[in-house]
Amino acid sequence: MQTKQRVFSGIQPSGASHLGTYLGALKNWVAVQEEYESYFCIVDLHALTVPQDPKVLRANVREMAAIFIAVGLDPERSIIFRQSRVAEHTELGWLLNCIARVGELSRMTQFKDKSQKGGAESASVALYDYPVLQAADILLYNAHLVPVGEDQRQHLELSRTLARRFNSLYGETFVVPEPMILETGARVMALDDPTRKMSKSSPTPGGYVSLLDEPDVTRRKIRRAKTDSGSEVTASPEKPALTNLLGIYAGLTVQSVSGIEDQYQGKGYGDFKKDLAEVVVESLSPIRERTLELLDDPRELDGILEAGAEKAREVARSTLHHTWARMGLD
Ligand code: AQP
Secondary structure, eight states: OOOSOEEEEEEOOSSOOBHHHIIIIIHHHHHHTTTSEEEEEEOHHHHTTSOOOHHHHHHHHHHHHHHHHHHTOOTTTSEEEEGGGOTHHHHHHHHHHTTOOHHHHHTOHHHHHHHHHHOGGGSOHHHHHHHHHHHHHHHTTTOSEEEOOGGGHHHHHHHHHHHHHHHHHHOSOSOOOEEEOOSTTSSOEETTEEEEEOOTTOSSGGGOOBTTOOHHHHHHHHHTOOOOSSSOOOOBTTBHHHHHHHHHHHHHHOOOHHHHHHHTTTOOHHHHHHHHHHHHHHHHHHHHHHHHHHHTOHHHHHHHHHHHHHHHHHHHHHHHHHHHHHHTOO
């Protein structure tokens, strides 16, 4: 019997997990796994919405699995698995496609942003439809909470809409999930442009700190991070770059932004960035080292993912059968 509330979240294995993904998602996942029955998924089918080299994708899946363990997810406590290994995700995705509306998907800002890059006409249908598959990912496990970064709020709203619509059309079936978005780290911005979110598809690697960057690369990126005019280390709407850097510092040290501002009163950007670089290196180095160690044993990683998929399948199958019955497919 299910006693704990459930949490579901996923990350695309599309390379170079970064500080934004860590502060916006991974770090929170580690905190919630104690309290909730947690499902953490490598959403490889989502990664395919843009072109992928099969060899690179294969390697990225393992790298992501290693990162999951290295940041502190415990396969004994959390169910860690790969989306493509639980076929019910795509099956429920199709059923939800039948109640999702073109108007709703057309409003998704992430599709607008991503499709703009290569032109909307040549974007894949899957890129357009991916929020519905994401809803299936979540509803399949009847997750109560979904820890994500701010950029996923709109997609989460669609998951909620589809759960409610299905329940009202066919009878109470799905839990309506709630987003779990923390204040600190929910939206980490690019180091070279604080108006854009830190993103792995950034055209300039200087914009993000990868969890696997070597310490000196990280130091250099922080040293070169854009700053605002003036010299005071304060967070304010007029200082988007400093606000972002202070947010990173606070997210990694669990100090308050105002406490850090006090600490740097009378000091300049240079001192602050130097210390921030060390804070980032200290936080990420153990993750990097552990990830590299784990990657030495790919079989072990594959085993963890397969064991997780087996457990996930049990829950997913039961939800799908229930959904079939509701829709008259039994
Ligand atoms: N900059 C960010 N700040 C806070 N949270 C973030 N997340 C991503 N970027 C930030 C959160 O990380 C989780 C996993 O995201 P993902 O890797 O599956 O996909 P994404 O959001 O598309 O990541 P990127 O880096 O932005 O990839 P591209 O460049 O391919 O679009 C999510 O919970 C997300 O909120």
